[in-house]
Amino acid sequence: MNIQWYPGHMAKTRRIMQESLKLVDIVIELVDARLPLSSRNPDIDNIVGNKPRLMVMNKSDIADPTLNKAWMAWFNKNNINVILADSITGKGLNQISDYCREILKEKIERETSKGMVNRAIKLMVVGIPNVGKSSFINKLAGRASAKTGDRPGVTRGQQWIRLKSGFELLDTPGILWPKFEDVQIGRKLAYTGAIKDEIMDIEELTCSLLEFLRNNYPEKLKERYKLNEISDLSGYELLTNIGKKRGCIVSGGEIDTFRAAGIILDEFRGAKIGSMTLEKPI
Structure with a gap:
């Protein structure tokens, strides 16, 4: 990214x-x-x-x-x-x-x-x-x-x-810099909505966010989405599990991961998952 x-x-x-x-x-x-x-x-x-x-x-x-x-x-x-x-x-x-x-x-x-x-x-x-x-x-x-x-x-x-x-x-209007040399900086800004979703792969973005939450705020993630053990789940597995629980299912029983990703990003940005910080002091 x-x-x-x-x-x-x-x-x-x-x-x-x-x-x-x-x-x-x-x-x-x-x-x-x-x-x-x-x-x-x-x-x-x-x-x-x-x-x-x-x-x-x-x-x-x-x-x-x-x-x-x-x-x-x-x-x-x-x-x-x-x-x-x-x-x-x-x-x-x-x-x-x-x-x-x-x-x-x-x-x-x-x-x-x-x-x-x-x-x-x-x-x-x-x-x-x-x-x-x-x-x-x-x-x-x-x-x-x-x-x-x-x-x-x-x-x-x-x-x-x-x-x-x-x-x-x-x-003055907001201003961004020309290029994010550090991929992680770009991702964190995208999590919060500082970069327009239209230029992002929001499913990939949400998977990486879910892995961050799994590692740093597991209890809040489990509580919000009624999940059980999540320590061994990948970001994609978390996305599909949450999508299923939220009824993001299309014909044939397939999970609509795009819709699920949008829900998760909206809820993270609105602090519905909890009060969280994406980085710690160096």
Whole structure:
């Protein structure tokens, strides 16, 4: 599964982000708490450079709580400012303004000494597709579609959004990198829906996901699909067993594995199987 996927609009987004950095004070990097490393775009480090940054581990409510703590400790150890959040419930979002002000403390003090008081702090949110950016931004703004009007230098696909507590946010479209050199990274992103199912073999994808769940979250897998002993079952055997239990049967008694795979992926992405994390700190 050697995935190469770089639509033209993403190349354009990269250029827009580079051009827009001079307009903002701090970058908020949104990652998926279920795969904190794999959902970081490696291009972001080159694009953002030394611009102050805050990482937000979004979707933390559907990630493994124990691994959430482990990842927080890992990022802090590596001098990365990070918080846990969930853009659906709003959990953790009230910390963002305080964290940003703390990160920008010296800059704010310099501006205050020059008489520049109450200037809006400008943020940029970056993240790969399907990481929850729209929900995150709307929750921060307190409403949907919170445009503040056109600004010089802002091209189509971006908007300024006025937030509470003296912040303004510059939104950018999601961006992926040109090629996944590591097949496992591509797979994990596909599990969460960051890569469109239309370009994937979802039966193969689901088989590999089921093998991961068998090895790492066997009890949750067994409970959700009313399975018994699964340690010796392959991903395909798990897929057919689950398909049979869910009534995915076509004429002749054959299991509709395509339909079963779609059900399993949907239930994994919706956390119906349980709160899980796909990778552990290095």
